[in-house]
Every structure is written in structure tokens, then in C-alpha cells.
Amino acid sequence: MKNIIAFVIFIVSLNIVTAQESITSYPVYSGKDLGLTYTPKAATFKIWAPTATAAKLNLYKSDLGGTATRSIAMNQGDNGIWYITVPENLKNSYYTFQVNIGNTWSEEVVDPYAKACGTNGLRAQVIDLKETNPIGWAGDTSPNFSVSNKQTDAVIYELHVRDASIHASSGIKNKGKFLGLAELGTKNSAGQTTGLSHIKELGVTHIHLLPFYDYNSVDETKSAVQYNWGYDPVNYNIPEGSYSTNPADGKVRIKELKELIKTMHSNGLRIVMDVVYNHTALTKNSNFNILVPDYYYRKRADGSFSDASSCGNETASEKAMFQKFMIESVVYWVNEYHIDGFRFDLMGIHDIQTMNMISDTLRKIKPSIVLYGEGWTSSSSPLPEDKRALKKNAAQLNGIAVFSDDMRDGIKGSVFNIDDRGFATGNISNSESVKFGIVAAGKHPQINYSKVNYSKEPYTAGPAGLINYADCHDNNILWDKIALSFKSASAAERTKMHELAYAIVLTAQGASFLHAGTEFLRSKNGVENSFDKGDIVNGIDWDLKTKNIASYQFIKSLVQIRRAHPAFRMQTAQQIATNINFENNLPTGIIAYTINGAAVGDNWKKIWIAYNGSQTPQTLTLPKGTWKVGLSSNGSSKMGNNFTLAGSSAVILYGQ
Ligand code: CA
DSSP, X not given: OHHHHXXXXXXXXXXXXXXXXXXXXXXXXXXXXXXXXXXXXXXXXXXXXXXXXXXXXXXXXXXXXXXXXXXXXXXXXXXXXEEEEEOSOOTTOEEEEEEEETTEEOOOBOOTTOSOBOGGGSXXXXXXXXXXXXXXXXGOOOOOOSSSOOGGGOEEEEEOHHHHHOSGGGOOSSTTSHHHHTOOSOBOTTSXXXXXXXXXXXXXXXXXXXXXXXXXXXXXXXXXXXXOOOOSEXXXXXXXXXXXXXXXXXXXXXXXXXXXHHHHHHTXXXXXXXXXXXXXXXXXXXXXXXXXXXXTBOBOXXXXXXXXXXXXXXXXXXXXXXXXXXXXXXXXXXXXXXXXXXEETTGGGSBHHHHHHHHHHHHHHXXXXXXXXXXXXXXXXXXXXXXXXXXXXXXXXXXXXXXXXXXXXXXXXXXXXXXXXXXXXXXXXXXXXXXXXXXXXXXXXXXXGGGXXXXXXXXXXXXXXXXXXXXXXXXXOHHHHHHHHOTTSOHHHHHHHHHHHHHHHHHSSSEEEEETTGGGTOOOTTOSOOTTSHHHHHSOXXXXXXXXXXXXXXXXHHHHHHHHOGGGSOOSHHHHHHHEEEOXXXXXXXXXXXXXXXXXXXXXXXXXXXXXXXXXXXXXXXXXXXXXXXXXXXXXXXXXXXXXXXXXXXEEEEEO
């Protein structure tokens, strides 16, 4: 019996090898015209389906319901292509495809390359993209965010479209919509700015929006009452319908998103798009998998879908036609929507080569593009680690940064242990992890890598390779993490810890990243993973800005100082290793260092920074020279050559 089972397994695995080999030998199509090519005189549809024996196009009058007005057989072309040209003006028609594989017609699928669709993305739409351009779109340009527009100059503000406006305190009319975030001059109940005007006032450079491609989890006919972050992609090249005022007409969501982007740009803000190419919302019945079964995904040895995303599947960026899809998709968003950067979800699932092709391609189009991603996966992947865009391989990525979980958890404690504290919350054993973040996870002679929490060696090639942060949409927001891990601290003490955390983030080398509302101590009521927890948990209460105005002013000052001073935005690992000097023999709980600002062209020729992670005041002797206070928190003060740092505080001094 055992032998029979072994024999069956042997035969099955042989079949899998054969299937995988045949998949990699599928013909590859290199043309850039997959999907729809529209003119008023004709519409040409093209799909790649190399295992199909027939394919058809279905045309519809409406986006939902009804039967197809026509089903048209498609022609077989070279390299796995099926195509059809309809010599009519099909503008505003909706369409789907079906393929015949193994003598069976598939269910209807939406063109993966579709650029417009109706409600819930169930049918693609033929549109004239030119009609989606708002007035003045041709003149829309991305604002400069520094003298040189380098990745290290980015101060990124991570925001969910709906969270920005849905709370009553926003004073915004188009609640939950792209147009809501585009409203200017909106105010909270105390008359302080909210929404986009607030973000402009805070002074960040980039707004990073959580997924706004068409995702699956919100029923667009019920978007008033449904909520999701949107990490479940369906149509990669189409905006999400629930953020538009009319999801049925494919032009509306496109035009309204462009209105938002134009408004951001004309107000000095750039836009980063959160993209999730690592998995699709559906697996066996996804658009990709119906058109070319098993091709676009990685599989386990037993033939099942591997699942490094923990969402049911993982895409295969190393396969030619998915690599092509990813590259063409990001290029489309930059060219059509003027997107200024991308954040790659679970980037550790993608292969390094594809990520570098994306970076090289985008930088030719927009040299100032900002690119970063999560250098990890959610579960294990069959693609070898040395091929994947993991944090430990960050130095092999060209101009793509990774998030520093070392710094994040060094500041506030592990996100995986609710009770754990970090440097800013009194666990001063995390000092070395914070110092590692300060030098942008690079090689620095004063870092003891053996004491860093996660990484035991430098992993970036330079500061452009790192995003420093204290919190993001995932896990507890900083205010809640501090409260949950330090229940005995008073609200005033927690406020100082929060300010210290952001002082560390915004003075560290590498790009800075803030989660929306954390600048005025936003809370999610202790909800750890709020992806579907609705507006009550997620909606930003803009009246907190008034309540916590002192913290807001402090963090705003940090942003201003960072943007004004290149000393905090060095561009090479060598500059950091040479010009940042940590002080030794300090009292317990203190990190202090000097920056040679003059060496990097800063008018603050020398800078002295100190953080007190303990709750005890500490007095330090300043290095020789004349020092002025740039910024200090929690009542710290300078007396002659001494500086007394209050507990949980930060200070920036400078000298000419
Ligand atoms: Ca959707």
C-alpha cells in the first residue's frame, strides 16, 4: 500500500513538473496594446490566453444586469493573442471576455488591462480617456518637494481616502470620496483647518493614499455603510468606485481622482499610490486565472496555490507576462494620472529583478519618483529568498526603499506584543535599534549591530533605501500602542512619549513617514487591525487637532526643520558615517549625537540632538561652542554649558 501511494505521488509530481514547465514555455507577447485600443471609428480588443482554443467578446449596454447585446468571436493571433476589431464607435459600452479552454467556456472575465469599468468592476467599459481630464489637466505638474527632489527629502503622510473626510468634524461635504479630500478651506468645530488644507499646513511633501485601485471588499452600491482599507485588488488599472460619486459610469471615478490629484499638485503636495500586485482578491476565479489558468500565480509542490500574502494566493512577478503587467500598470498610472510614487505592499513577494525594472523604467519617465515597499512577506513563499525584494536584500534594490521595522519597534516596542515598550516608552534597551534607524540602517562605525532588535547587520546601500516611521495603518496606531503598553502613564506622560517618538522619526536619516492624524494623537480606540472596522474606529476626528494642538505644533515644527535642513536628509551612507557622531558615556536612557551640518551644506553648521527615553530628567554637558535651541520638548532647558533634558523629551540645538 505504501509503495502504491509513493508511486501515485511520484506520478502526480511528474505531472506538476510537466505543467510548470509547459507554463514557463507559453509564448510571450511583447506588444504594449493588450486590452482596449479605442478610437471613435473602431475599438480593438486584445487578450493573452495561450491555452484557449476560442475566445469571445461580450458587449453590454449597462454595467449590471441584462444580457449581452452581442457576443463576437475573437481571432487568434501569434504568441497566445486573441483579438477583435469592431469598426464602430463603442464609446460607453461595457464589455467582458470568455475563453474556451479544454472544450469548456469560462465564466465572463474583466479585461485585466481595462482602464474603466462599471459598478463593482464586473464589466469593463469602453471610454474615451480624454473625456476624463478635468479642466487644466494638461498643465498639471508635480510640485518640487525640495531643491533636488531626492527620495530622502520626502516626508510622507499615509492616509485613507475615506478616513480623511467621513467624520462629522471634518467639515467636508463629499464625505468618503476623492472629491472630499480635494475640498479646500474646510474646518473643524473650532475653526481649524481639516482635510487637504490641514495636510498642506502640516508641511509634508507626499500624501500616500491607501489602495485606491478598484478593490473587491466594498459593495459600491452600498458604500455609504461599508468600509475597507482595500488590500484586495480586482482591477489594477482602474480607480475604486466607492470613492466616486457615480460608480456606474466609468468616467466619473477617473475624472474625480484626477481632480483630487490636480488639487494636491496645485497645493504643493505629491501623491504616492499604495499598490498590491502581490496577490489578487480572488484566486481560482480571478480575471487572471480564468484567462490563463495557474500561470500568474506561484504554486506549491503539491499543485496548490502558495500564499505568501496570507490572502489566498501570491502572484508570480518572475513570470514574463505578470512582470510585464506590473511594469505597464505603474507606467500607466504615472502617465495617465501623474502619480508621483508607489508603495509596494508585501514587496518581499516580488522578485528583485522585476522591482529594479520598475524602478529603472519609472525613473526614466519621472526622475523624482519615490518608491518604497514592505521588505517582507506575510507567510512563506516558494521563490528563493535571495531572489526576492526582502529587507535583507535592500542593498540590491535600485532606488527603492524599505520600511524600517527595526526603528519602528525600537521606538515603541514590538507590534506583535501589546505589552512591549520601546525607547520612547521607557525601554532604553532599544537604544541601539533607534541609533541604527538614525543612520538609515547603513554602515556606521558606532553602531553595535549585535544589539539591534531584528537586523544584525546594515542592509541599506544608503539613506534613499530606508523609510523611517513609528506607526502606519497596520497594527496599533502610536497613541494606542503607548496607552496599551504603558497603562500606568498619565495622558500627559503619554503625550510626551508620543512627541519623543516623532522627534526621533523626523530627525533620523532616510525618508520620513507619518500615519494620518498621529500628528494630533489620533486614536483607533485600541483596535489593532482596523481594516474593516468602519468609520467609528477609522474616521479621523479633526477636533483632536484642537484638543492636542501643542503636539500638533511640535510635530509640524519638526517637519519644517527637517525640510529646511539638509543635515537631516543626507544622501549617501558615507556622508552619514562621516558626519554623524554619537556621544559616549551618557547617562542612562540618553541618545545624543552631533551632525556636521556644514559638511552637507547646511546653514546649521553643527547640530546637537538628544533624546531622553527615560522618565527621569538628565543633565548633559554640551560639546564646546555656542548653542541655540532649534526645538525642544517637555520643558527641557539650557543653562550655560549644560542642558537638562526632561523625561521623555527631545532637543535639537544648533551652532553656526
Ligand atoms: Ca470596487
